[in-house]
Amino acid sequence: MWRLLATLFAIALAASACGGSDSSDDSSASSSSSDAEETEVTLAASGESLLDTIKSRGTVNCGVSGSAVAFSELQADGSMAGFDADYCRVVAAAILGDANKVNFVSLTAAERFTAVQTGDVDLLMRNTTWTQSRDSEVGMDFGPTTYYDGQQLMGRESDGFSGSSQVSDVGGSVICTSAGTTTEKNIADAASEAGVSIELQTFEDFDTVVNNFISGACDIITTDGSGLVGRKAKQQPDGENWVIFPATPISKEPLGPTYGQNDSAFSDAVNWAVYATIIADEKGVNSSNVDSMLTGGDTETIRLLGGEGELQSGMGLPADAFYQVIKQVGNYDEIYSRSLNPVGLSREGSANAAWTAGGLVYAPPAR
Amino acid sequence: MSDSGQVSADREFQEGMEEETASPHEVPSLPMGQWLRKNLFSNWANGILTLLGALAALVALRGVLNFVFSENRQWDAVRTNLRALMTLSYPESQYIRVWVALGFIVGLAGLSAGIWANWGGVSVKRISTWLMGTGAFLAVCVIAREPSVIIGTDGKVVRTVEGSPQRESFMDAMVDRSSWWIAAVLLLAVGAGLWSRFSGPVRRRVEVPVTSVVCVGLGLAVLSLWIAPYGHYAFISATKSYVAESGRTVAFSTKLPWTVMWILLCGFFLVGRSFQRSRYLGLIKGSSNLLWLISPLTLFWVVLRDPALDYGHVISTDLPMGLAFGLLGGALLWGLTRTGIGEAGRITATLLLGFAVFNWVAAFFGWYPMLQKARISFLLLALAALLAPNFIGELAKRRQLVLGWIGVTALVHYLATMINTPSTVELQSTEFLGGLGLTLFVALIVVLLSFPLGVLLALGRTSKFPIFRMLSTSYIEVIRGVPLISVLIFFSVMVPLFLPDGMELAELAAVLTGYTLFSAAYLAENVRGGLQSITKGQYEAADAIGLTSAQRTGFIVLPQALTVSIPQLVGQVISTFKETSLLAIIGLFDFLRVANSVIPAQSEFMGVKREGILLVAMIYFFFNFTISKYSQRLERRVGLGER
Structure with missing residues (x-):
C-alpha cells in the first residue's frame, strides 16, 4: 500500500512541480494574465511605454x-x-x-x-x-x-614601464587579457599600429589573468582602466609597483x-x-x-x-x-x-x- | 496488504543481521611489527614502493598545508561570505525559517535512523586506532608545514633583501603551534590508553554503537563552537560593512541553532529507537517515508517562501475544489472497485484518461479555460482509476484505495495552492535560493522525483508490451544521447517559448523538470541492469504462487533488482549532486558559482577565488563521502558482493 501511495504521490509531485509554477492558479487568473500579456505586446507595438x-x-x-x-x-x-x-x-x-x-x-x-x-x-x-x-x-x-x-595596460615598474610608457614600448612582451572580449582585438590593433610585435595570451576570466600576472607568466595585462586601477589597489603585492599606461587609453x-x-x-x-x-x-x-x-x-x-x-x-x-x-x-x-x-x-x-x-x-x- | 510483506521482509532482514553479528569474520590481528612486514615491506620492491608512496603523500600534504595556511590566503573572504555561500540572498531577518526547515530535516533524519536501521557497533579498539591515527596525522601536519612568515610591527610581512618573505626558525614554529601539539598528544594518549585496555583477546570484542559514536563526535564539534575561538565574521547588511573579529567564539546566532540541530538529531534518534518495539512500527515507518517525500517541497514552498494566503480565495475556490475531487473521486473509485464491475471499470478509467489528457491538449491550444489544479487532479484520478482493478474485492482494500486517493488529493491541492501563492519574503535579487541551499534542494528534489520515474522507465523498457518498450527505449536513448548542459539550456531557454500564452515556468522549476527527466533516464538504465540480473525462476515462482504481474513486480522482482543496483544508484545520486554545479551556466547561483565569481567580484575581496573553491570542494567531498560510506554500509548489510 505504501509503495502504491508513494508512486501515486511521486507522480502527483511531478505534475504539481510542472504545473505549479504556472503563475495562473485558476481559469480567471489564467485568462486575465494571458490578456495582460497580449495587451502588453499590442500596446508596446502601438507605442505604449x-x-x-x-x-x-x-x-x-x-x-x-x-x-x-x-x-x-x-x-x-x-x-x-x-x-x-x-x-x-x-x-x-x-x-x-x-x-x-x-x-x-x-x-x-x-x-x-x-x-x-x-x-x-x-x-x-x-x-x-x-x-x-x-x-x-x-x-x-x-x-x-x-x-x-578606456582600455589601458598595466606592467611592472621593475620591467621598465612607467605611467608615461606607450604601446610602442611593449614590443616583445607577453600581454594577457580575458578571452572573447573586444580588449583582445583592441590591443592587437594598437600593437600593429605602433609597429611592435607582442605575444597575446587569453584566459577564461580576468581573475586568472591577474593571477598569471602576479606569478610572472604575463608581462603586461590589459583591460578597461577602471578594472586595472581596482586590481592595483587590491592585489599588488608589497615590494612591487604596478603602473598603468598609456595616459590616453587605447580605446x-x-x-x-x-x-x-x-x-x-x-x-x-x-x-x-x-x-x-x-x-x-x-x-x-x-x-x-x-x-x-x-x-x-x-x-x-x-x-x-x-x-x-x-x-x-x-x-x-x-x-x-x-x-x-x-x-x-x-x-x-x-x-x-x-x-x-x-x-x-x-x-x-x-x-x-x-x-x-x-x-x-x-x-x-x-x- | 503490503505492510505484512514489508514486516516479514524486515524480520528476515533483521535475522540476517543477527546472524552476521553473531559470527563475524574473525581476522586474527598481528602485532605491529609483523603487520608492517607482511603488508608494507614483504620484499625489497614493496619496501621501496612503500617509502616512495609515503614520501609522495608527505610532499602533497606539505603542499596543501602550505597553501591553506599561507600568509597570502584571505580566508576572511570565505568566512564573511559564509551566508552568501549557504543561502545567498535569503534575508537574515527570516533566517529562522531556514533553521526550522533544516531542523525538520535533521529531526526526520534522526527519527529514520532510529526506526529503520540496526546500525551495529564499532569496537573500542577500532576507535582507539582512529584516535591514534588522527593524533599522529595531526603531529605530522604540524611538523610538515613550513614555518610561518614573520609579520612585522607594521602588520606587513618582513622581507629579506631579495624580497622573499622571512620565515621564523623551525623551533619557533613548533613553539607557536604548541596548542596543536597538545591536541595531537592528547589524541595519541587517549587512543593509546584505550588501546592498552581494549586490545586484549576478550576485550577487543567490546563494542559501542556506531550511532553513539556519531552523536558524541557531532556533540564535540558543536561544543567546540561554544569554546574554541573560531572568530566572529559577518557582513552587516544595515551598514554594508564587514566584521572580522578573530580570537572569539562564533556568533550566538550560529552556535545556538547548531546546538539545537544536534539535540534534534540525537533526540529524535532516541525517539525513533524507542519505536522499534512498537506495535505501530509499520505505520510509523510508512509515515516517515511519506514525510521524506513531502517535506522537501513543503519546507521549500511553505516554510521558506512563507506564502501570503488569500483566505477568501482559499474558501471560495481552493477548499471546495479539493473537497469535490477528494470526495467525488473517492466515491467514483469506491464504485470502480465493486466486485463484478468487470469491463465497465476499465472503460470508465480509459474514458477518464482520455478526458484528462484532452484537458492538457485543450490547455495547450487555449480552447477552454480550466483550473490547472483540476487538470492535474483529473489526470491523477484517471491513473487511480486505472489502478482500481487491483483493489477489487475486500472492503479493506477498497477503503485503502479511497483513503489513499483522498490523502493524495489533499496533498496535491495543498501544495499547488501554496506553490501558486506569492511569497512574502522580500529578496534583494531574483534568486530566491542560492548557494549550498540551492545545490542541496535541487539534488534532493531531482533524486526524489527521478527515482520513481526511472523505475517506471526501466520497467517499461523491459515490458512485454511493444508500445511501452518502444516509448521507454526511445526516451532513454534520446535523453542519454544529449549532454546535461543542453537539456538544462533547453528547459531554461527553449521550453518557455513553447508554453502556451499566460503560462510561465519559473527558472528553478524549469531546471528541476529538465534535470529530473535527464537523471531518470540514467537511473532507468541502472535499474534495468538490476532487473536483468533476476533469474527466470523468480518470475516463474511468482507466477506459480498466483501473484498478479503488479504483485510480482512489486514484491519479487523490484526489491531484488533495486538491491543489486545499489552501487550504481548511489553513483547516480553522487553525480547528480555534483552536476548541480552546471546550474551556474543557465544563470542560477549555486555555491560553486558564489565561490568562483561572486566573492572575487567584491571590492573587499577582489580576485580572492582559491579559498572559496577549496571550501566548496571540501563541502562536496564531505557530502559525497558520507553518501558513499552509507552506501557501503548498506551494501554490506544486504550482503551485496558476497553471493
Missing part, C-alpha cells in the same frame, strides 16, 4: 553584471552594490519613488541584449559600451554616459544605461534621472542637504526637485521624482565616491570629473 508597465508592476527589472568589481557586485548578504547597481536604484527612485524597488538580474555579456529584447529586463546597467553597431544593428538605445572608461568605452529602442517616454525618464544626479552634483545638492535645497536652491534646482515650474509631471513621472533620487541614492559624486573611491578610482583629473573641472560629465539644463 515600458514606463507604464513598470509603474503597474511596481519594480524595475535591471540587468547588471553581478560580478563587476565596484560596478555591480553581490554582497555577502545577496544584495547588489556598486556604481551600476546604484544607477538602477536611481531609475527606481525616479519612476516608483522607492530606490529599493529594483529587481536585479545578473546577466552575462552574451545574454544581456537578448534579455532586453525578450523583456526579461527593462534596462541594462551593465558596463555596456556605447557603439555604433549596438545602437543601430543590435537595436539598442543608449542613455547618457555615466562612466567614461573609448563610454558606459551608461542601455535599453530597447524607440520607447521615448521610458528613455526620457531614465536619461533625466541620470541627468538629475549630474545637475545636482553641479548645483551642490546632495542627499543630506536636499531638503533645504528644496526651498533654498536656485530656480533650476527647485524645478528639478519638484518645486514651482517642475517638468517631471509632463514626463509621466511623479513631481518629486528627482527629489527622491537625490534623497535616497544621492548625486553623481556621492554615487561615484561610494563605490569607486574604495577601489582607488578617483574622479579628479579623469574624464569622469565634472565639466566645470575639466572632465566630460555634463548634463543639459533642466528648464
Whole structure:
C-alpha cells in the first residue's frame, strides 16, 4: 500500500512541480494574465511605454553584471552594490519613488541584449559600451554616459614601464587579457599600429589573468582602466609597483544605461534621472542637504526637485521624482565616491570629473 | 496488504543481521611489527614502493598545508561570505525559517535512523586506532608545514633583501603551534590508553554503537563552537560593512541553532529507537517515508517562501475544489472497485484518461479555460482509476484505495495552492535560493522525483508490451544521447517559448523538470541492469504462487533488482549532486558559482577565488563521502558482493 501511495504521490509531485509554477492558479487568473500579456505586446507595438508597465508592476527589472568589481557586485548578504547597481536604484527612485524597488538580474555579456529584447529586463546597467553597431544593428538605445572608461595596460615598474610608457614600448612582451572580449582585438590593433610585435595570451576570466600576472607568466595585462586601477589597489603585492599606461587609453568605452529602442517616454525618464544626479552634483545638492535645497536652491534646482515650474509631471513621472533620487541614492559624486573611491578610482583629473573641472560629465539644463 | 510483506521482509532482514553479528569474520590481528612486514615491506620492491608512496603523500600534504595556511590566503573572504555561500540572498531577518526547515530535516533524519536501521557497533579498539591515527596525522601536519612568515610591527610581512618573505626558525614554529601539539598528544594518549585496555583477546570484542559514536563526535564539534575561538565574521547588511573579529567564539546566532540541530538529531534518534518495539512500527515507518517525500517541497514552498494566503480565495475556490475531487473521486473509485464491475471499470478509467489528457491538449491550444489544479487532479484520478482493478474485492482494500486517493488529493491541492501563492519574503535579487541551499534542494528534489520515474522507465523498457518498450527505449536513448548542459539550456531557454500564452515556468522549476527527466533516464538504465540480473525462476515462482504481474513486480522482482543496483544508484545520486554545479551556466547561483565569481567580484575581496573553491570542494567531498560510506554500509548489510 505504501509503495502504491508513494508512486501515486511521486507522480502527483511531478505534475504539481510542472504545473505549479504556472503563475495562473485558476481559469480567471489564467485568462486575465494571458490578456495582460497580449495587451502588453499590442500596446508596446502601438507605442505604449515600458514606463507604464513598470509603474503597474511596481519594480524595475535591471540587468547588471553581478560580478563587476565596484560596478555591480553581490554582497555577502545577496544584495547588489556598486556604481551600476546604484544607477538602477536611481531609475527606481525616479519612476516608483522607492530606490529599493529594483529587481536585479545578473546577466552575462552574451545574454544581456537578448534579455532586453525578450523583456526579461527593462534596462541594462551593465558596463555596456556605447557603439555604433549596438545602437543601430543590435537595436539598442543608449542613455547618457555615466562612466567614461578606456582600455589601458598595466606592467611592472621593475620591467621598465612607467605611467608615461606607450604601446610602442611593449614590443616583445607577453600581454594577457580575458578571452572573447573586444580588449583582445583592441590591443592587437594598437600593437600593429605602433609597429611592435607582442605575444597575446587569453584566459577564461580576468581573475586568472591577474593571477598569471602576479606569478610572472604575463608581462603586461590589459583591460578597461577602471578594472586595472581596482586590481592595483587590491592585489599588488608589497615590494612591487604596478603602473598603468598609456595616459590616453587605447580605446573609448563610454558606459551608461542601455535599453530597447524607440520607447521615448521610458528613455526620457531614465536619461533625466541620470541627468538629475549630474545637475545636482553641479548645483551642490546632495542627499543630506536636499531638503533645504528644496526651498533654498536656485530656480533650476527647485524645478528639478519638484518645486514651482517642475517638468517631471509632463514626463509621466511623479513631481518629486528627482527629489527622491537625490534623497535616497544621492548625486553623481556621492554615487561615484561610494563605490569607486574604495577601489582607488578617483574622479579628479579623469574624464569622469565634472565639466566645470575639466572632465566630460555634463548634463543639459533642466528648464 | 503490503505492510505484512514489508514486516516479514524486515524480520528476515533483521535475522540476517543477527546472524552476521553473531559470527563475524574473525581476522586474527598481528602485532605491529609483523603487520608492517607482511603488508608494507614483504620484499625489497614493496619496501621501496612503500617509502616512495609515503614520501609522495608527505610532499602533497606539505603542499596543501602550505597553501591553506599561507600568509597570502584571505580566508576572511570565505568566512564573511559564509551566508552568501549557504543561502545567498535569503534575508537574515527570516533566517529562522531556514533553521526550522533544516531542523525538520535533521529531526526526520534522526527519527529514520532510529526506526529503520540496526546500525551495529564499532569496537573500542577500532576507535582507539582512529584516535591514534588522527593524533599522529595531526603531529605530522604540524611538523610538515613550513614555518610561518614573520609579520612585522607594521602588520606587513618582513622581507629579506631579495624580497622573499622571512620565515621564523623551525623551533619557533613548533613553539607557536604548541596548542596543536597538545591536541595531537592528547589524541595519541587517549587512543593509546584505550588501546592498552581494549586490545586484549576478550576485550577487543567490546563494542559501542556506531550511532553513539556519531552523536558524541557531532556533540564535540558543536561544543567546540561554544569554546574554541573560531572568530566572529559577518557582513552587516544595515551598514554594508564587514566584521572580522578573530580570537572569539562564533556568533550566538550560529552556535545556538547548531546546538539545537544536534539535540534534534540525537533526540529524535532516541525517539525513533524507542519505536522499534512498537506495535505501530509499520505505520510509523510508512509515515516517515511519506514525510521524506513531502517535506522537501513543503519546507521549500511553505516554510521558506512563507506564502501570503488569500483566505477568501482559499474558501471560495481552493477548499471546495479539493473537497469535490477528494470526495467525488473517492466515491467514483469506491464504485470502480465493486466486485463484478468487470469491463465497465476499465472503460470508465480509459474514458477518464482520455478526458484528462484532452484537458492538457485543450490547455495547450487555449480552447477552454480550466483550473490547472483540476487538470492535474483529473489526470491523477484517471491513473487511480486505472489502478482500481487491483483493489477489487475486500472492503479493506477498497477503503485503502479511497483513503489513499483522498490523502493524495489533499496533498496535491495543498501544495499547488501554496506553490501558486506569492511569497512574502522580500529578496534583494531574483534568486530566491542560492548557494549550498540551492545545490542541496535541487539534488534532493531531482533524486526524489527521478527515482520513481526511472523505475517506471526501466520497467517499461523491459515490458512485454511493444508500445511501452518502444516509448521507454526511445526516451532513454534520446535523453542519454544529449549532454546535461543542453537539456538544462533547453528547459531554461527553449521550453518557455513553447508554453502556451499566460503560462510561465519559473527558472528553478524549469531546471528541476529538465534535470529530473535527464537523471531518470540514467537511473532507468541502472535499474534495468538490476532487473536483468533476476533469474527466470523468480518470475516463474511468482507466477506459480498466483501473484498478479503488479504483485510480482512489486514484491519479487523490484526489491531484488533495486538491491543489486545499489552501487550504481548511489553513483547516480553522487553525480547528480555534483552536476548541480552546471546550474551556474543557465544563470542560477549555486555555491560553486558564489565561490568562483561572486566573492572575487567584491571590492573587499577582489580576485580572492582559491579559498572559496577549496571550501566548496571540501563541502562536496564531505557530502559525497558520507553518501558513499552509507552506501557501503548498506551494501554490506544486504550482503551485496558476497553471493
